Amino acid sequence: MSDNHKLTDMSRWGLKKSPWAFHLSTGSCNNCDIELLDALTPRFDVERFGILLVGSPRHADILFVTGIVTVQALPRLIHVYNQIAKPCLVIALGTCACTGGIFDGSYHQIGPVDKIIPVDVYIPGCPPKPEAIISGVVKALAKI
């Protein structure tokens, strides 16, 4: 959690109760992305916790990164991370984003997400179930 120390109690409460999420794929096989979308369906209804998917990184409080970081995606990842209004949380979603997974050691990759930007919570799984994603978000919010 960057800039955590500066938060007042009020904005800490606000951040816990209304985390808006932005989704970035840095080279996943697309399966993690689909599971994230599953977690946003009415069946799981994450709006109960105030979670909304937003279209602009400027509005986001949580950055979901899926997939290992490829050479092509590297500048984009840094760009999007700098565009997010701080304080924000970064969640590495899926084994690829956490450790490299099955793509570890391939010619096109830079490495897992935490090699480039600070990661708050790791959600392993190939792909993680929506329940695991929600439990990961709860853990991330507990860190605020």
Add this chain to the structure above:
Amino acid sequence: MLFSHGLMDIFYLVIFPGFIFTMTIGLLSTQIDRKISARLQWRVGPPWYQPFADVVKLLGKEIIIPEGSNKISFLLIPFVGFAAVILLSTMIWLANIYPDSSFVGDLIVIIYLLYLPSIALIIGGSASRNPFGALGASREMKLMLAYELPFLLATFTIVVKNGGIISLGGILNYQASNGAMITQGASCIIAFIVALFYIPAKLGEGPFDIAEAETELASGPLIEYSGVTLAIFKLTKSMLLFTVPIFILSLFAKNIWTPWTILWYLLILFFIILIKNTNPRLRIDQALKLLWFPLSGLSLAGIILAAVGL
């Protein structure tokens, strides 16, 4: 005369009909909107304090000024729209509480103030130096051209019907002695229906969320806003959700200074939520066609009927 009570002015603007009152009711209306939308999709929906939590969170976040944007207009314009809504709400409520204190032509001032939040969106989107923002701003501009015409014609129907009174207080006094405007014949019913379509278009809700277009423009003019400035835009929108229906109610359904207003307001709110959840977004050309031809034609027919005396 409306603003001549010294200290009371500050009370009116900041506490009762102005800032705090409108903001609270506006945020609660947003919550009703989100909750009913969730229930319509078989979800549970957010807890009751959700819009307040959103605003509190946004107030604590960093404000990013995009590189190359016009800093002054980018940062100031949200507050212009916000101030306009506060003034608007204060004027409408005070005209209802003290009908005799309103000045001649305040109807025109209110209509001008109603433009300002949309103009704030347009300028903010253009100042942000983002192609999506500019695209959203241009769509908002076209949408504004589209929805203002039928609404102006609808308000004109009322003016024709009551014999040329253009002050809100005057219209309220007229309704107090002659019965609510909506009961005065076919022309007023037509104007009311047109005004109902104006509300979602004005708010950018329902089938008219063309400018914000979450899916393809990533919230359009608001795309570069973060932190406090985004909170101000969200607050403006919530307050408009309360103020615009109240304005239409006071034009058509007698004085709003009665408990019945709560019921009428909730009915209008429910109508907005229903058409929002049951209709896909219109394309900008479809919206223009719908608002200019069928609805403006309808309001024109309303004016003709009013001139004949129906």
